[in-house]
Amino acid sequence: MKKFVNRVDDVLTEALRGFGAAHRDLVAVKFDPTYVTRAKPTKVGKVALISGGGSGHEPLHAGFVGTGMLDAACPGAVFTSPTPDQMAAAAQAVNSGAGVLFVVKNYEGDVMNFEMATELLDFPHATVKTNDDVAVENSTYTTGRRGVAGTVIVEKIVGAAAEENRPLAALRELGDRVNGRTRSMGVALSSCTVPAAGKPTFELAGDEIEMGVGIHGEPGRRRVKHKPADDIAGEMMTAITGDLGAKAGSEVLLLVNGYGGTPAMELYLMFDAAKRVLDGKGLKITRSLVGNYCTSLEMAGCSLTVTALDAETTRLWDAPVHTAALRW
Amino acid sequence: MKKFVNRVDDVLTEALRGFGAAHRDLVAVKFDPTYVTRAKPTKVGKVALISGGGSGHEPLHAGFVGTGMLDAACPGAVFTSPTPDQMAAAAQAVNSGAGVLFVVKNYEGDVMNFEMATELLDFPHATVKTNDDVAVENSTYTTGRRGVAGTVIVEKIVGAAAEENRPLAALRELGDRVNGRTRSMGVALSSCTVPAAGKPTFELAGDEIEMGVGIHGEPGRRRVKHKPADDIAGEMMTAITGDLGAKAGSEVLLLVNGYGGTPAMELYLMFDAAKRVLDGKGLKITRSLVGNYCTSLEMAGCSLTVTALDAETTRLWDAPVHTAALRW
Numbered sequence: 212m213k214k215f216v217n218r219v220d221d222v223l224t225e226a227l228r229g230f231g232a233a234h235r236d237l238v239a240v241k242f243d244p245t246y247v248t249r250a251k252p253t254k255v256g257k258v259a260l261i262s263g264g265g266s267g268h269e270p271l272h273a274g275f276v277g278t279g280m281l282d283a284a285c286p287g288a289v290f291t292s293p294t295p296d297q298m299a300a301a302a303q304a305v306n307s308g309a310g311v312l313f314v315v316k317n318y319e320g321d322v323m324n325f326e327m328a329t330e331l332l333d334f335p336h337a338t339v340k341t342n343d344d345v346a347v348e349n350s351t352y353t354t355g356r357r358g359v360a361g362t363v364i365v366e367k368i369v370g371a372a373a374e375e376n377r378p379l380a381a382l383r384e385l386g387d388r389v390n391g392r393t394r395s396m397g398v399a400l401s402s403c404t405v406p407a408a409g410k411p412t413f414e415l416a417g418d419e420i421e422m423g424v425g426i427h428g429e430p431g432r433r434r435v436k437h438k439p440a441d442d443i444a445g446e447m448m449t450a451i452t453g454d455l456g457a458k459a460g461s462e463v464l465l466l467v468n469g470y471g472g473t474p475a476m477e478l479y480l481m482f483d484a485a486k487r488v489l490d491g492k493g494l495k496i497t498r499s500l501v502g503n504y505c506t507s508l509e510m511a512g513c514s515l516t517v518t519a520l521d522a523e524t525t526r527l528w529d530a531p532v533h534t535a536a537l538r539w
Numbered sequence: 540m541k542k543f544v545n546r547v548d549d550v551l552t553e554a555l556r557g558f559g560a561a562h563r564d565l566v567a568v569k570f571d572p573t574y575v576t577r578a579k580p581t582k583v584g585k586v587a588l589i590s591g592g593g594s595g596h597e598p599l600h601a602g603f604v605g606t607g608m609l610d611a612a613c614p615g616a617v618f619t620s621p622t623p624d625q626m627a628a629a630a631q632a633v634n635s636g637a638g639v640l641f642v643v644k645n646y647e648g649d650v651m652n653f654e655m656a657t658e659l660l661d662f663p664h665a666t667v668k669t670n671d672d673v674a675v676e677n678s679t680y681t682t683g684r685r686g687v688a689g690t691v692i693v694e695k696i697v698g699a700a701a702e703e704n705r706p707l708a709a710l711r712e713l714g715d716r717v718n719g720r721t722r723s724m725g726v727a728l729s730s731c732t733v734p735a736a737g738k739p740t741f742e743l744a745g746d747e748i749e750m751g752v753g754i755h756g757e758p759g760r761r762r763v764k765h766k767p768a769d770d771i772a773g774e775m776m777t778a779i780t781g782d783l784g785a786k787a788g789s790e791v792l793l794l795v796n797g798y799g800g801t802p803a804m805e806l807y808l809m810f811d812a813a814k815r816v817l818d819g820k821g822l823k824i825t826r827s828l829v830g831n832y833c834t835s836l837e838m839a840g841c842s843l844t845v846t847a848l849d850a851e852t853t854r855l856w857d858a859p860v861h862t863a864a865l866r867w
Contacts (some may be wrong), residue, residue, distance in 0.1 A: 214728070215771065217768050223804075225768075226804040228815065229809070232810065233793075289804075337545045486557065
């Protein structure tokens with residue numbers, strides 16, 4: 212295993228310490244229990260937005276802590292759910308009285324631990340579960356669909372709405388609505404190596420790709436021979452748009468998300484390929500995002516996400532955001 | 540070779556088409572000859588800032604076209620200098636009468652082609668050559684030191700000054716000054732594959748790393764056994780700070796630049812490691828940047844860059860920027 216590591220047990224602590232130092236104008240990093248908050252306290256009257264999950268998907272979620280997006284993030288060990296005490300401590304720290312909304316990717320460990328955390332809270336709370344991955348119905352770590360890169364879009368749009376001091380129930384409804392209009396699918400060209408494991412999570416032959424891969428390297432739909440980018444994008448976009456069911460003429464956001472080991476050049480080439488599919492279906496790309504947002508360590512591959520937008524969600528997408536990884 | 544590609548000959552065209560579509564609010568992409576400009580014309584009175592070089596280093600340079608940074612970028616084929624006609628066409632397109640400043644990374648092909656381009660121009664022009672890489676003195680593709688990730692810092696600071704309508708000579712002087720206060724060094728944990736070559740540029744054994752690697756995978760100082768992150772960062776920072784010669788108490792910008800295949804977690808861990816070295820030398824990190832800014836396709840590895848700041852360069856670093864890859 213060749214990685215920038217000192218002791219495997221210290222990877223997360225050192226990385227979070229570096230993250231906190233590099234972005235000290237934006238965030239504060241706490242240890243024991245571990246969570247990341249904004250540098251400034253939550254405004255009174257504002258619902259606090261919290262997310263979390265296993266590490267290894269950076270910038271998800273700590274990179275999205277800041278004005279217009281999350282109030283706190285709880286990073287677990289690599290590809291491992293954070294613990295209820297982390298989540299409860301983060302919630303206590305950022306609740307300003309208006310309650311907290313948890314955004315949880317649909318994995319059994321995460322869902323269970325966030326539920327346990329809420330039992331420790333004596334103030335209002337609600338949860339939005341994301342499950343945007345159309346690749347598989349049930350999977351290695353889930354009952355139902357997996358929550359993947361579409362979670363970034365939910366966090367951005369709900370985060371903008373939270374800045375407007377909307378009440379908890381309205382934010383949960385908005386989060387469910389955005390998740391319900393979002394579909395994703397991924398593909399892996401290579402595996403990835405969890406530092407503590409020291410060897411690749413799975414093996415792919417030199418000419419194989421994993422269609423529908425999960426963000427922990429868990430199996431997708433099928434393993435196929437490597438094929439041209441247009442064929443890969445075509446298969447993914449057919450699954451996504453077929454499931455989304457947006458009518459011709461609809462406005463959509465297209466996110467091309469790198470898994471950590473794919474050159475920007477290839478992500479933009481995939482954007483071009485995916486756009487041609489959407490153009491052919493009469494879906495209009497009015498907002499775009501291309502880059503590493505929900506990664507799987509150094510996996511080569513990408514996911515495509517399409518969100519059907521309306522006037523309100525477009526406005527909230529465009530609202531100012533100031534985080535380590537998303538800023539405008 | 541597993542990459543998101545249709546035909547190898549079309550990689551650059553399709554990627555640039557995707558880039559242009561994803562960022563059509565910011566940039567316009569032209570073909571034959573190929574260059575990228577801002578979506579809006581250069582303001583009258585403003586010197587136009589142009590950079591370029593081989594592709595494969597994205598977001599450098601096209602990702603830095605926009606308000607507060609470049610007016611145009613000329614992407615060559617992968618790891619190949621752009622041609623003089625590209626550069627001259629870009630210069631003609633963005634010159635608003637105040638002339639153009641070229642920012643050129645010190646590689647023989649780039650320097651020669653930019654010089655030939657200037658012979659085609661009938662308006663004022665000047666050039667800043669970047670050579671921030673302390674790893675080697677002369678190298679495979681250079682006489683003198685190589686220009687690497689520090690170029691991003693030169694482009695940001697000079698770009699901000701250009702928005703203030705400073706004259707050409709002052710901008711060149713500023714660019715030379717920032718370059719003169721900037722030092723970088725890189726390390727590769729893996730090779731990378733140029734699409735047209737179809738196989739890795741170089742070979743590294745499973746336990747080897749290349750200290751001082753160039754951004755095309757060209758040799759650095761020495762090939763050594765893989766070692767802890769602190770040792771790698773220590774060797775790089777010793778070379779950088781020794782050459783920079785900034786006094787204790789100086790304010791610096793620290794850039795940890797990923798080469799394309801390194802997880803964000805490891806880049807932040809390297810930030811932490813590099814920061815401890817700077818702390819030990821009494822150098823104060825007042826500005827930070829961590830991410831993939833000057834890549835080598837999907838190479839695993841990173842470079843560290845330190846720029847000694849003063850009040851003026853800090854202010855210009857903080858000035859608004861609105862590009863695909865850098866925005867605040």
